[in-house]
Amino acid sequence: MKTLRDGLSTDQFWPSMHAAEALTLTGCGDEVRTVLKPKLPTVENPQHRCGVARELFRAGDASAIGVLWEVLASEDPYGHGHACESLFKIKQIGDGVLLKQHMNDETSPIKQLLAAAALARHGDAEAQQSIHNYLIGDDDNMARLAAWTMAVSGDDSDIAALRKRAQSITDPRHKVYFHAALATFGDEAGSTALQADLNHEESTVRVYAAEFCGHAKLATAIPALTKLLHDEDLDVRIRAAQALCMLGKSM
Known part of the structure; x- marks a missing residue:
């Protein structure tokens, strides 16, 4: 918990959002709201606004979702992908119209996939097929993102x-996403590989x-997760603390 609280107060933006997520998962949403609520009006970067709004919503502030709709509807495309990703993470689609528009926007494949991921969590068959197509396509980066969305909201099918x-x-920074998805679905080989990834030399893989x-x-x-509480990388420490808290609640 100390690792998570220290992470929430860090000036490293995305690790602080990951710490906020973890604290909410442990039942400390009130702490997250207290820290993030005053920050939201001061954040100008659209991507960062999405991060703060997402974690406030996840922590129980339903009004924060308005920021995500605002960014998603903006003519400035800079925050569109992060808005789609955030809506996917908090399982919200509104009426689905804006997300449909972004899913059909071929100028940004990553944004398309993230919009599809949000819609797929609500049973949209076209969106689900789109994610599957990215998974089996030739682009390894898009395939690993598709695997990530499946890890969050897919099933053993x-x-x-x-x-x-x-x-x-072949890239371990991509392969870990597949290990994660397979492990989440109870695949023994995937579980073994994911635990081996905890010791990988690349911090992005360990995270x-x-x-x-x-x-x-x-x-x-x-x-292995307990050892990672002392990792040199802050985000690794935060995610290890999150996993340990989650495992503690499930035991």
Whole structure:
């Protein structure tokens, strides 16, 4: 908890948002609201506004979602992808009209996928097919993002496609997303690989592995996650703390 509270107060923006998410997951949404509510009017960067609004909403401030709609409707495309991602994470689509527009905007494939991810969480068949198409497509970066959305909101019907596509992924920074999704669905090989990723030399791999060991309820990862509380990378420490708190609640 100290790691998470220290993370919330850091001047590293995205790690502080991850700490906010983790604190909310542990039942400390009131702390998150107290810290973030005064910040929202002062944040000008549209992407950062999405992050603060998302975590305020997740922590129980329903009014904060208005910022996400504002950014999503803006003529400035800079924050569109982050707004779509945030709506996906908090499982909100409104009437779906704006998200549909962004899903059909071919100028930004990543934004398209994130908009589809948000819609897919509410059963949109076209959006679900779009994510599957990205997973099996030739672009490894888009495939790993598709795997990530499946890790968050998919189910074990995706296992076969994830296993097959993972065979052609060589970059460990991409492959960890597949390990995370498979582990979340109870795949034994995926669970083993995800725990091995906790010791990877790349901090980006350790961050994601730590986060999803919690979501996958891998109690066997507790010793490795405890060591990561002293990792040199702040975001790794935060995600390890989050996973340990999640595992503690599920045991």
